[in-house]
Amino acid sequence: GAVVSQHPSRVICKSGTSVKIECRSLDFQATTMFWYRQFPKQSLMLMATSNEGSKATYEQGVEKDKFLINHASLTLSTLTVTSAHPEDSSFYICSATGGGWYEQYFGPGTRLTVT
Amino acid sequence: AQSVTQPDIHITVSEGASLELRCNYSYGATPYLFWYVQSPGQGLQLLLKYFSGDTLVQGIKGFEAEFKRSQSSFNLRKPSVHWSDAAEYFCAVGAFLMGGGNKLTFGTGTQLKVEL
Numbered sequence: 712g713a714v715v716s717q718h719p720s721r722v723i724c725k726s727g728t729s730v731k732i733e734c735r736s737l738d739f740q741a742t743t744m745f746w747y748r749q750f751p752k753q754s755l756m757l758m759a760t761s762n763e764g765s766k767a768t769y770e771q772g773v774e775k776d777k778f779l780i781n782h783a784s785l786t787l788s789t790l791t792v793t794s795a796h797p798e799d800s801s802f803y804i805c806s807a808t809g810g811g812w813y814e815q816y817f818g819p820g821t822r823l824t825v826t
Numbered sequence: 827a828q829s830v831t832q833p834d835i836h837i838t839v840s841e842g843a844s845l846e847l848r849c850n851y852s853y854g855a856t857p858y859l860f861w862y863v864q865s866p867g868q869g870l871q872l873l874l875k876y877f878s879g880d881t882l883v884q885g886i887k888g889f890e891a892e893f894k895r896s897q898s899s900f901n902l903r904k905p906s907v908h909w910s911d912a913a914e915y916f917c918a919v920g921a922f923l924m925g926g927g928n929k930l931t932f933g934t935g936t937q938l939k940v941e942l
Contacts, residue, residue: 717869743923745930754916754932755870760923804869813858813877813920813928817869 713739715807717818724795724825732790732821734805740785741807745815746778749802761788795825828853828919832933840941841909847902847936849917858920858928859900861891864935865913873915876900887911912940 714737724730734744743762747755759775761767761782769775777799779791788807792799802822806815829852839845851857858877862870874885881893891902900917915936920928 715869752937754934755930757930760929802867806870808928813922814860814872814875815928815930817862817871819869820867822867 713807713809713814713816715741715805715816715818717803717805717821719821720819721822722824724823726796726825727794729791729793730795730823732792732803732805732823734788734790734807734818736786736807736816739807739809741788742785742810743808744782744788745806745808746780746788746790747804747806749804749820751802755804758790792823795823797825799823800825828857828921828931830917830919830931830933832915832917832936834936835934836937836939838939838941839907842906845902845904845907845911845938847915847917847938849900849902849933850898851900851917851919852898853919853921857900858922859891859893860918860920860928860930861885861889861900861902862916862918862932863887863913864916870916873902907938907940909940909942912938914938 716735718733746758749755758773759767759769767780782788804820806817808815831850860875861873876893917933918930
């Protein structure tokens with residue numbers, strides 16, 4: 712099956728700094744990638760959808776200047792949390808899909824802790 | 827707007843017993859429906875999906891789900907639960923995107939505990 716990786720799996724950063732999370736499709740070309748946020752014991756909330764080579768589409772209430780998404784190639788998307796604050800601490804999960812596919816394939820997630 | 831309701835937050839079953847996890851959806855057209863499983867600290871694994879055709883779909887790990895349009899339901903079942911099935915289960919409905927994939931809306935999840 713299609714494999715999606717995320718790096719890092721865990722990151723701790725200080726308040727006010729920025730952190731970048733990478734999402735890679737390892738064995739397919741990901742025309743669309745999705746970024747989700749999951750709070751403890753809660754469901755996944757879609758943050759944004761990105762298509763390769765174009766600007767991401769953010770969901771209502773998600774600050775695009777705070778959560779910068781870049782989908783520069785067909786195998787890599789990055790999420791940068793800028794000027795992170797403790798309330799940004801969460802589990803971030805990406806998913807990816809190929810052109811015309813119905814399914815999304817999920818990465819293993821990144822645990823972000825802001826101190 | 828699409829939505830998903832999973833009425834049961836927690837379910838506990840004995841190993842070997844049957845399981846049914848409930849899922850109700852709201853969507854204006856023919857839905858794309860999914861069940862995912864998440865182990866602690868992990869990403870999501872697709873158990874099964876429904877797009878069209880046979881309303882009883884088979885998935886991995888012995889799971890199946892039945893799409894009932896009249897009830898707007900897509901309940902997940904397994905005839906005999908194993909201790910390794912303990913996890914969080916998410917039902918999702920998808921709106922197909924032209925670029926590929928679905929814009930997924932997830933339910934709140936059902937935490938399954940298996941007693942030995």
